[in-house]
Amino acid sequence: MKIICLCKFVPDVDNFKYDYEKNVLVRENVKLILNPDDACALAFALRIKEKYKDTFVEIVSMAPLSIIPYLEDLLRRNVDKATLISDRLYAGSDTxxxxxxxxxxxxxxxxxFILTGTHSLDGDTAHIPSQIAELLQIAQLSNIVKVYEESLDNDSIVVQVDCEKNTTKYEIALPCVLSIGKESKYKLPFIKYKDLELDVKDRILVLSNEELGFSENEVGLEGSLTKVNRTYTKEFLKKxxxxxxxxxxxxEVVYKFLKDKGFV
Known part of the structure; x- marks a missing residue:
């Protein structure tokens, strides 16, 4: 079995610094993390690899070369291969x-099948999984909270999808794109102590536009068709x-606080 996971590295929005006087995000030295939904998707793939030893897991990311150390970190968690798509021509590309x-x-x-997260922290459009599925002409489901592992022995797979007020089971034919949400609670394993310094560079494939062959007007800002209707700046209040x-x-102070908030 081969599973491909699409991974995106995003700013750690839970630990960002904010300039309240200028009302802007401080972007210098921002730490990147694996997008939480993508982490759940990869965690599920590694769970399957643990159960079915012949499973091959590949991660694919489109990003600058600077994220290679992050890919190495994932490879040390028992991922078999990492493919990084990186080219200056792609800067500014929309979904x-x-x-x-x-x-x-x-x-x-x-x-x-291909695994992705449902949403990304830095965009949240949820466009890419469905658009990729459309281009590949395969089926896709989002907001998956559970995958029934016993169904993997068939030519289809059974999943549970969060439909806001309830959850629904779906059976989807393989190959397909499965987009998993962080509500699934799949947890990425830690790196084993013996693998902390493991050299994994030979398992990283870097692809540029030289291999993929797009013309300049097809990619980047020039090729992007998304038109933004309106933007606004979100203001954060200093607590x-x-x-x-x-x-x-x-x-007494803590008790009063909890009582005012309705917890006691």
Whole structure:
């Protein structure tokens, strides 16, 4: 069995710095993390690899060369191969162009199914999984919270999808694109101690436009068809921090806070 996981590295929005005077995000030295939904998708793939030893897991990412250390980190978790699509021509590509670029690589690959996250922290359009599936002419489902592993022995796969007010089971023919949400609770394994310094560079394939063959006007800003109707700046309010001591006065402050919030 071969599983391809699409992975995106995004700014760690839970630990960002914010300039409240200028009302802007401080982007210098921003730490990147694997997009949470993508992490759940990859966690499921590695779970299957643990259960079915002949499973081959490949991760595919479109990003600058600077993310190679992050790919190495994932390879040390028992991923078999990483493919990085990287070219300066692709800078500024919208979801439409990004989908075309990734799909061009995937169209010549063999796989049983493709895993992605449902959403990304830095965009949240959820366009790319469905657009890639459309370009590859295969089926796709989003908001998956559970995959029934016992169904993998068939030519189809059974999944459970979060449909807002309820969950629904679907059976989908292989090959397909399965988009998993972080509500699935699949957890990425830690790197084993013996693999912390493992040299995995020989398992990384870097592809540029020289291999994929797009013309300049098909990619980047020039090839992007998305037209933004309106943008706005979200304002963050600075929260005051209250420090209390472990004494009667501190306990009273905490109790009053919890009571005002309706917790007690």
């Amino acid at each position: 439409y162009v990004t989908s075309k670029i990734i799909a061009r690589y995937l169209e010549d690959e063999e796989y049983d 005051e921090k209250v420090t209390v001591h472990n004494d009667d006065e501190g306990i």
